[in-house]
Amino acid sequence: MSTYRYSEQSQPPDAKQITDVAIERFDEVFEVDPKLMSAHVVQQVFPNWDTLRIVASRHDHLDWMHRHWAEKVVSGQRLLDELED
Amino acid sequence: MTIAPELAEPVLEELRQVLGDEHVLTGKAARFNRARVPAPFPVHRWAERVPDLVVLPGSTAEVSEVVRIANAHRIPIVPRDGGTGLTDGAVPLRHGIVVDVKRMNDIKEIDEVNRTCTVGTGINMLKLNEVLGKYGLIYPDDPASYPCSLVGGRIGTSGWSLIGSRYGHSRDLVLSFDFVLPSGKVIHLGDGAGHKLSKSSSGYQLKHLFMGHQGTLGIATEATLKLFPKPEAELSPFFAFPDYDSAYRTVGQLARAGVATFAGAVLFDEWKVDYLRRDDEAYISQPADVRALVCAVAYGYEDEVIAGGRRLMRIAKENGARYLGDEVSEGDWAARHDRYATPLHGRTKAGQVVPMSWHCEDAAINYSNLPQVRIEWHEIVRKLRERFDMFDDWGMFTYTSANTGVDYLAEIDVGIWEQQLDDESWAAWVQAKKDIAAVALHYGGSISACHGSCREGEVDLVPQELGGGYDVMLDVKRAIDPNNIMNPGKYGLDRAYQLDEGVGR
Numbered sequence: 001m002s003t004y005r006y007s008e009q010s011q012p013p014d015a016k017q018i019t020d021v022a023i024e025r026f027d028e029v030f031e032v033d034p035k036l037m038s039a040h041v042v043q044q045v046f047p048n049w050d051t052l053r054i055v056a057s058r059h060d061h062l063d064w065m066h067r068h069w070a071e072k073v074v075s076g077q078r079l080l081d082e083l084e085d
Numbered sequence: 086m087t088i089a090p091e092l093a094e095p096v097l098e099e100l101r102q103v104l105g106d107e108h109v110l111t112g113k114a115a116r117f118n119r120a121r122v123p124a125p126f127p128v129h130r131w132a133e134r135v136p137d138l139v140v141l142p143g144s145t146a147e148v149s150e151v152v153r154i155a156n157a158h159r160i161p162i163v164p165r166d167g168g169t170g171l172t173d174g175a176v177p178l179r180h181g182i183v184v185d186v187k188r189m190n191d192i193k194e195i196d197e198v199n200r201t202c203t204v205g206t207g208i209n210m211l212k213l214n215e216v217l218g219k220y221g222l223i224y225p226d227d228p229a230s231y232p233c234s235l236v237g238g239r240i241g242t243s244g245w246s247l248i249g250s251r252y253g254h255s256r257d258l259v260l261s262f263d264f265v266l267p268s269g270k271v272i273h274l275g276d277g278a279g280h281k282l283s284k285s286s287s288g289y290q291l292k293h294l295f296m297g298h299q300g301t302l303g304i305a306t307e308a309t310l311k312l313f314p315k316p317e318a319e320l321s322p323f324f325a326f327p328d329y330d331s332a333y334r335t336v337g338q339l340a341r342a343g344v345a346t347f348a349g350a351v352l353f354d355e356w357k358v359d360y361l362r363r364d365d366e367a368y369i370s371q372p373a374d375v376r377a378l379v380c381a382v383a384y385g386y387e388d389e390v391i392a393g394g395r396r397l398m399r400i401a402k403e404n405g406a407r408y409l410g411d412e413v414s415e416g417d418w419a420a421r422h423d424r425y426a427t428p429l430h431g432r433t434k435a436g437q438v439v440p441m442s443w444h445c446e447d448a449a450i451n452y453s454n455l456p457q458v459r460i461e462w463h464e465i466v467r468k469l470r471e472r473f474d475m476f477d478d479w480g481m482f483t484y485t486s487a488n489t490g491v492d493y494l495a496e497i498d499v500g501i502w503e504q505q506l507d508d509e510s511w512a513a514w515v516q517a518k519k520d521i522a523a524v525a526l527h528y529g530g531s532i533s534a535c536h537g538s539c540r541e542g543e544v545d546l547v548p549q550e551l552g553g554g555y556d557v558m559l560d561v562k563r564a565i566d567p568n569n570i571m572n573p574g575k576y577g578l579d580r581a582y583q584l585d586e587g588v589g590r
Binding site: 018021030040061065070071074077 | 387391394411415422439
């Protein structure tokens, strides 16, 4: 069990500029560059755990959707590798 | 509560006698929440579309009684299922009674031998498939609103399915249904008189007439559906291209390949890729030379999906496609089933983020005409955005409609900053919709492959598209609904009642 420290959760990692409109704070989690959310919509402050929870929930949802439609997913990469062999 | 005089206490009492007090809703929340659909509209005019009351019948007999009462008192009546349509079918234009069918969501029978099920039309496909999955079966009607649209709405709109190239669309998957006419009379519609027949040559083919009418002819209450084995395997490769022409060539070859498990292919144009890069996390990290995308989808038993998949992958490879990898491919395809859950934002011309609603203008277009339609549609939206900063071009998708590659659902997505719409910008948008529809007709297409065409703008061109067929629509409407109570104001059908006054055709 880890200890919850407010200061840790309210301080997101430093942002990396990924494109001219997007930044990345957590691996593979992209956000609109905050300077583009200053006039009409202001970014909300999320604790770090909540950002990661939302991302994980999205992945859970997509996994669920695959299982809902078919028993298994065939890997396109595997078929491509066979072609290239 | 303010309601129309004809809906005064005696009528309410008649409805309560039939449905019980708790299923006759007159409160503000119940009525305002059923005034609109997801398609953007001028919110300052919300009050124009609020029904006088909402009823929640629980059976075909109750629907029949409600309709009979409405007809006797000449009260407008609007059927509403999931309310997810994009052409205002479920929006009451003349107030009156909204008949919300969501209580009629029972599964009445699962016939494993004949591979059918019979359901109340208020059931959602996702919930139905959760049950059917336990039998190893699936009802493969798959709109972008899959988690929230209902079987009855699919009948009323004659819906289009993402995987229709493999399994057919709603018109193919719905075998038959009970239907309440505007008089209150109940009839059964299918191929012939059968409940579970997929083909009959007896009499007129009425099933198709009573699908896609957008609630103007009556209310479907119970439906028998065609079922398939739940797929053992799925394949959904996404490919990147440096230009639209290569992607266009590839999607055509994939669709024409004749692979039996092929369930659909989608082409994303340069505007769509640009939009996804700026406002969707899936494509932000793709290199700059990715300018168009194609995905292909296959469902079936694992061995046949692999065999067909090899052919699809070879076609893409020979056309210079770059495979985007399993993670992107699988993630994006799973998200296609649920496009209504996407948080939506767009940009002002200065690049600032604004909350926007999604509007999708669709048409049925032959493969050979897709490139030119795309150019002309984007030009219409560019001119609109030049004048009004509340519109944003979110690009185009084109989806296969059939398994031979003959025609595509072409859609241009436009973000609309709904709260900023005023009468002037709304009028400009309506004109743009008309122009978009005119392009589709110019190239031999249909105004809509999916949504229907009864919304302000495109509806003006429906008589042009259907020609003499539109006159038949008018005759049918007047014959079946002589008092014009069923969803009045839609599809320009009011003119059916003006013929005696020398107006109309």
